Amino acid sequence: MSKGDASSQSIVRAEALTKVYEGGILAVDSIDLTVEAGEIFALLGPNGAGKTTTIKMLVTLAQPTSGRILVDGIDAMVAPDEVRARIGYVGQEVAVDKSLTARENLELQASLYHIPLAAQPPRIQEVLALVELTDRADDRVKTYSGGMKKRLDIASGLVHRPKLLVLDEPTLGLDIQTRTRIWDYIARMRSAGTTVLLTTHYMEEADRLCDRIAIIDRGRIQALGTPAELKSRVGGDVVTLKLSAADAERGRTVVGPRLRGLPFVREVVDGEPLLVYVEPGDRSAPGVFDAVRDAGVHVEAFHYCRPTLDDVFLKFTGRSMRD
Amino acid sequence: MQTDATRTGELGPAVVPVTTPAFWQETRALTRRWVLQASRERMMIVFGLMQPLLWLLLFGNVFSGVARWRPDVFGTDSYLAFQTAGIVALTVLGNAMMGxxxxxxxxxxxxxxxxxxxxxSRGSLVASRFFFTSAFSLAQSLLILLVAFLMGVRIASGLSGFVVILWISLLLSVGFTVLSLMLAFLFPHHGAFFAVTGFITQPLLFLSTALMPRQVMPAAMQAIVWMNPLTYATEVARDAMLRPVPDGVLLAQASAVLLLFDAAVFWKATGVIRRRLE
Structure with missing residues (x-):
């Protein structure tokens, strides 16, 4: 199998990847994307957007209806076992055997990845240390807290040192402390050279930790880029104005056109409140305020903020992720 | 470039093609998991092992008189001796069904x-369940034979009969373990699985010769009894229990039937499991 030049090779490449479930439900609609070596890449979208289905095709749990997905240059349909050996997968549910100890769980996992018995103890020691479970390694998992079980689950996805770690909603339903820890492990995995692909519907997390984000909705990628790029595509920072009730009519007829005439205003959305997209944001916001006041309209409230990924989502999908 | 090669080996995963040692490593690790799970469920082990003894002690005593009426039909005047082979076969079937x-x-x-x-490989999952289930069945069978022995039942054909009983139990175990695995993949929830396996097990028991000789059944049932794998295992085991020299023709015929049954189940299950797994 030709694998090309290792340094320029994308770890994941999806080409027109499509999944139609029985009954004609189009879960993934011709997705193209690449994940480069060493990055943390997030698929961001609401439930039912097609994130998990995409992941399932990647980790060989589902077959594409058409198109293909390559891992390290290898087609998942053609050589699934080679793809499986390169991926560490941590699913949405915490999948560990509760009647075994952490060490026994990891030994099972190591043997299923064909790590020779003699090489297993140091590997297991290493991943136990990473997820801070060394002290509890020989306790049965049924005595663990939910967060500890999740950490063990992540460790078992790392025991064979995969090139690519795939995490499906790694922090779903976890307490803040555990979430912070998990993000810390993910960051450390990246510095150790592992590529990380994850799904999430927590905007803040994707924003803070990921190198690139694909916004996915209704089975399609709606936008893709670094968090900063995506936010800049919203078309500027957002100034929100609440005008006094008496001036509402005047706001529409006078203020709107006047604002649209300003060089730093990208877009004005009439309504209550009034939304003004400006760029560059920090220096333009006072100008908006001045222009409204000069029109003789009283401003009751004024709010300025940089766009969040929620604004990005709203812009590219036409709906809020929190709906 | 030696350094590069070493490096790839360190960073990259160990891609081992599924070879025979790899298959055994997986099977061994999975079987160990089942053993560890079971060993930590002491109550399950204790009551699981004792369950067939209830058949032997309760059912056996309730019907203790019947064999004395027609020893020609039962092949013995001890219902307990008659029933022991049936209980071994039934136990093997029950364990396999839960595989x-x-x-x-x-x-x-x-x-x-x-x-x-x-x-x-997916086969190691199936193999590990088969090994575990068969080992549990073996332990139960030995316990049944031991208790029967203490109650005066001897294997008439001795050691060779004992080997014959193990052999035919194994053939019965393979088919039903694989059938159970197939149903586990086929049904969406465990509720459906238990409903169907429970539904199947009853007629398999009563439409076999495990508890009663076929001669006492109506003609229509007698015909059906011979379509039941449990009957073949029971008949061979009973022959070994009751007759000093086991019937070679019966053994060969029953083995052939059970092997065919196993092959058919295996063929069907491979298709189902493969489809569900991909």
């Missing part, structure tokens, strides 16, 4: 998906 249960729960917990995304 797929852990996979049901693994499916629901996400553990199965985790196993399936490893480069391990």
């Amino acid at each position: 797929g249960v852990p996979l049901l729960f693994d499916r629901e917990s996400g553990m199965l998906a985790k196993i399936l995304v490893t480069p391990s």
Whole structure:
């Protein structure tokens, strides 16, 4: 199998990847994307957007209806076992055997990845240390807290040192402390050279930790880029104005056109409140305020903020992720 | 470039093609998991092992008189001796039927998906369940024979009969373990699985010769009895229990029938399991 030049090779490449479930439900609609070596890449979208289905095709749990997905240059349909050996997968549910100890769980996992018995103890020691479970390694998992079980689950996805770690909603339903820890492990995995692909519907997390984000909705990628790029595509920072009730009519007829005439205003959305997209944001916001006041309209409230990924989502999908 | 090669080996995963040692490593690791699970469920082991003794002691005593009426039909005047082979076969069948249960729960917990995304072969999952189930059946069978022995039942054909009983039990175990695994994959929830296996097991028991000789059954039932794998295993085991020299023709015929049954189930299950796994 030709694998090309290792340094320029994308770890994941999806080409027109499509999944139609029985009954004609189009879960993934011709997705193209690449994940480069060493990055943390997030698929961001609401439930039912097609994130998990995409992941399932990647980790060989589902077959594409058409198109293909390559891992390290290898087609998942053609050589699934080679793809499986390169991926560490941590699913949405915490999948560990509760009647075994952490060490026994990891030994099972190591043997299923064909790590020779003699090489297993140091590997297991290493991943136990990473997820801070060394002290509890020989306790049965049924005595663990939910967060500890999740950490063990992540460790078992790392025991064979995969090139690519795939995490499906790694922090779903976890307490803040555990979430912070998990993000810390993910960051450390990246510095150790592992590529990380994850799904999430927590905007803040994707924003803070990921190198690139694909916004996915209704089975399609709606936008893709670094968090900063995506936010800049919203078309500027957002100034929100609440005008006094008496001036509402005047706001529409006078203020709107006047604002649209300003060089730093990208877009004005009439309504209550009034939304003004400006760029560059920090220096333009006072100008908006001045222009409204000069029109003789009283401003009751004024709010300025940089766009969040929620604004990005709203812009590219036409709906809020929190709906 | 030696350094580069070393480096790839360090960073990259160990891609081992599924070879025979790899298959045994997986099977060994999975079987160990089933053993560890069971060893930590002491109550399950204790009551699981004792369950067939209830048949022997309760059912056996209730019907203790019947063999004395027609020793010609029963082949012995001791119902206990008659029944022992049937209980061994029934126990093997019952264990095999439950062989797929852990996979049901693994499916629901996400553990199965985790196993399936490893480069391990799917056959090792099936093999590990078969080994574990068969080992448990063997332990139970030995216990049944021991208790029967203490109650005065001897294997008339001695050691060779004992080997024959183990052999025919194994053939029965393979087919039903694989059938159970197939059902575990086929049904969406464990409720459906238990309903169907429970539904199947009853007629398999009563439409076999495990508890009564076929001569006492109506003609229509007698015909059906010979379509039941449990009958073949029971007849061979009973022959070994009751007759000093086991019937070679019966052994050969029953083995052939059970092997055919196993092959058919295996063929059907491979298709189902492969489809569900991919």
